[in-house]
Amino acid sequence: MxxxxxxxxxxxxxxxxxxxxxxxxxxxxxxxxxxxxxxxxxxxxxxxxxxxxxFPVNPVLRRAGTDDTIEDALTYFHAVVGDRTPRELQDTYVTRGAGLIEYLEADxxxxxxxLPWPDYFGTAPKARLDGQRHVMxxxxxxxxxxxxxxxxxxxxxxxxxxxxxxxxxxxxxxxxxxxxxxxxxxxxxxxxxxxxxxxxxxxxxxxxxxxxxxxxxxxxxxxxxxxxxxxxxxxxxxxxxxxxxxxxxxxxxxxxxxxxxxxxxxxxxxxxxxxxxxQAWWSPGMTHPDGRSAFALWFTGGIFVDQDGNRFVNESGPYDRLGRSIIERIEDGSLTLPFWMIYDDTEGVVPPVKASNVSMVEPEKYEAEGLWHTAATLEELAEKIGVPAANLVATVDRFNAMVPTGVDPDFGRGDEAYDRAFSGGEPPLVPITRGPFHAAAFGISDLGTxxxxxxxxxxxxxxxxxxxxxxxxxxxxxxxxxxxxxxxxxxxxxxxxxxxxxxxxxxxxxx
Known part of the structure; x- marks a missing residue:
């Protein structure tokens, strides 16, 4: 008792x-x-x-004139989630969210x-590329x-x-x-x-x-x-x-x-x-001077390279998918932390990361901790971050050659709507040509288990x-x-x- x-x-x-x-x-x-x-x-x-x-087809979206349907949203959700969770649980989430918004708006x-935000699997059936399933x-x-x-x-x-x-x-x-x-x-x-x-x-x-x-x-x-x-x-x-x-x-x-x-x-x-x-909600994490790697997105330039100086991922992909790709490579032994964002001096020494979630502090603090590096040439930059110089130069050259075409045959950067969400709908391929060149350390972060x-x-x-x-x-x-x-x-x-x-x-x- x-x-x-x-x-x-x-x-x-x-x-x-x-x-x-x-x-x-x-x-x-x-x-x-x-x-x-x-x-x-x-x-x-x-x-x-x-x-x-x-919450698809909720009152806010209906007032905005959406032509989405619950049936389309269900098709998308089922295609992406598959049979990993009970179908009736998935259906409940997709179909009942609109009613909750209506309930709350009565107060x-x-x-x-x-807030238009594209679905994260843009090629899945009935994905909404215009973001009309998201409100804030x-x-x-x-x-x-x-x-x-x-x-x-x-x-x-x-x-x-x-x-x-x-x-x-x-x-x-x-x-x-x-x-x-x-x-x-x-x-x-x-x-x-x-x-x-x-x-x-x-x-x-x-x-x-x-x-x-x-x-x-x-x-x-x-x-x-x-x-x-x-x-x-x-x-x-x-x-x-x-x-x-x-x-x-x-x-x-x-x-x-x-x-x-x-x-x-x-x-x-x-x-x-x-x-x-x-499982967790994953993301790449920009490493800060306190030693913590924090969720980051909205990259307006740069590429990620591994310990061998090679690109290994679509840098503009949805953050959870990007995080999972990073984890897969860590687990199969092909990637060690940190990995590096390589970028040029177009925006200066600060990495082209517009949503670091935890604000960046003074550059010298990152430099003092060995998290940001600058060099006149890519070869010198490679030496500072401990990757093979020939590989890094070849990686950047190959990426720069893709930029005029707007197509990334290696990792599909820009192939989906989300990839282009932060580049005005244009291919998110930005050349790395203007010295000096920079590198910023990244790790893996999560939004919770x-x-x-x-x-x-x-x-x-x-x-x-x-x-x-x-x-x-x-x-x-x-x-x-x-x-x-x-x-x-x-x-x-x-x-x-x-x-x-x-x-x-x-x-x-x-x-």
């Missing part, structure tokens, strides 16, 4: 995009307690530059706008949050570089800010920081609540309707990464430090089955025998990703987290 210290209807562990579940519960009149393991709300979502969601504290939250004045302003995580430059808090919230910060603003208006909502969920309470096979650590004490919280685990992945736990075979290191993840897998382990201890535990507890279409957690664990739900990166081993489009992680959190509470309500 458990001696309960607190009681609510819905207990939500985590405060990222899973707040959609907390909001749904509060709006529908349920008593809600949100427990966040760290001292800030927002999770990985608060670090997202766009905060977008991939004037939520607002979204279209509109900016929000930070002052709206009142006393909660300083409890909102990030942005990244604030947390890693000490930059001042912005006056306007954008992207993931705007999304979390809107949820916090809405939740704070309900008297039956408790928002708790520094309160990690460490154990689930199971009685007669059902989850009836959880044990939370607060002020060095164990607090038992009874949840009469259910417990929703939406506490992120385990990307910042090197021991778990090693146990489950996740490439890379915690230091190079973009997830907040509190994402160590405690909620996941609690679910496993309660009898939950898992899937995809060796994507393996977790297996669920059904209502986000109910399942056992290995496919039985539902009553009272237990999962969403976000605590849930095994609906997209399996791929990343179909921008906004898929946040969208899935929001949707399955929402569906979890609807199930608790009997809807």
């Amino acid at each position: 458990v001696e309960w210290n607190e009681e609510c209807d819905v207990l939500v562990a985590g405060s990222g995009a899973g707040l959609a579940g907390a909001y749904t519960a509060a709006r529908e009149g349920l008593r809600v307690t949100v427990v966040e393991a760290t001292d800030k709300f927002g999770g990985t979502t608060a670090y997202s530059g766009g905060g977008g969601v991939w 004037d504290r939520f607002a979204f706008e279209m 939250p509109t900016p929000l004045p930070a002052s709206v949050l009142g006393d909660l302003r300083t409890s909102l995580r990030g942005p990244l430059d604030t947390d890693r570089l000490g930059a001042p808090l912005p006056d306007t919230l954008i992207g993931g910060q705007a999304l979390i800010g809107r949820f916090l603003h809405a939740l704070s208006s309900y008297p039956h909502v408790q928002l708790r920081l520094n309160s990690p969920l460490v154990e689930l309470v199971v009685e007669d096979g059902a989850v009836t609540g959880a044990i939370v650590e607060r002020d060095n004490e164990r607090v038992a919280i009874k949840a009469t309707r259910g417990v929703l685990l939406a506490a992120g992945g385990f990307e910042n736990n090197d021991e778990l990464r090693k146990r489950y075979g996740v490439p890379g290191e915690a230091r190079d993840s973009m997830g907040p430090g509190g994402n160590t897998g405690a909620a996941l382990l609690a679910g496993i201890a309660a009898g939950a089955d898992t899937d995809l535990l060796d 994507k393996g977790g507890l297996r669920t059904d279409t209502a986000a109910r957690v399942l056992t290995a025998e496919n039985a539902v664990i009553p009272g237990l739900y999962a969403a976000g990166n605590t849930m095994a990703a609906v997209s399996g081993t791929v990343y179909p489009g921008g906004g898929n992680p946040i969208g899935a987290s929001m949707l399955f959190s929402h569906l979890a509470v609807l199930d608790m309500l009997g809807n």
Whole structure:
């Protein structure tokens, strides 16, 4: 028997995009307690530059005049994900996202706008190349949050570089800010920081609540309707990464430090089955003077070369696909870290990376750490970064010869719509001819792990025998990703987290 210290209807562990579940519960009149393991709300979502969601044919897109159809979106999603995850789970994600946007827009504290973002597999059947499946939250004045302003995580430059808090919230910060603003208006909502969920309470096979650590004490919280685990992945736990075979290191993840897998382990201890535990949302990572390689995209020039001075990948491809290509080469022994971006002096010494996510600091700091190098010739540059000079010269010469044709026969750079998203629709092939020449070190980064507890279409957690664990739900990166081993489009992680959190509470309500 458990001696309960607190009681609510819905207990939500985590405060990222899973707040959609907390909001749904509060709006529908349920008593809600949100427990966040760290001292800030927002999770990985608060670090997202766009905060977008991939929800085909939602009201925002319909108002913009999209001619997309759910049938086309399903065809695309099925073709990309395949049979790696249950078809009914995929169908739920694709078909129910629009309804969530409609639900949120009924509250004037939520607002979204279209941000065209091409699907990440441009040659798959029914891929949308014009980006009309992606929307993002509109900016929000930070002052709206009142006393909660300083409890909102990030942005990244604030947390890693000490930059001042912005006056306007954008992207993931705007999304979390809107949820916090809405939740704070309900008297039956408790928002708790520094309160990690460490154990689930199971009685007669059902989850009836959880044990939370607060002020060095164990607090038992009874949840009469259910417990929703939406506490992120385990990307910042090197021991778990090693146990489950996740490439890379915690230091190079973009997830907040509190994402160590405690909620996941609690679910496993309660009898939950898992899937995809060796998977993450990957990306190339530009290495910064603090030794961390951070998610980077939007390259306006440059090529990547390996330790032999050879190109090995489509540098303009979608970041998860690019990251997976890098990992495959690391695992087969053909690539060692760091790999190098080679570029000329067209934009100066700073690499042609327009979205480094963590802002670049002074060039001399990178140079002092041996991360950026400059030389008058490619031969000299090759010596500085330790690659064969003849190979590097030949690699650059071959690439430069491709530029006038606009075609990359080696790696297909520019063949898909996403490749051209940052070059005005033109081939993203920029010559490397103007000295001095530069090299910048890169590693592998991730946006978080994507393996977790297996669920059904209502986000109910399942056992290995496919039985539902009553009272237990999962969403976000605590849930095994609906997209399996791929990343179909921008906004898929946040969208899935929001949707399955929402569906979890609807199930608790009997809807």
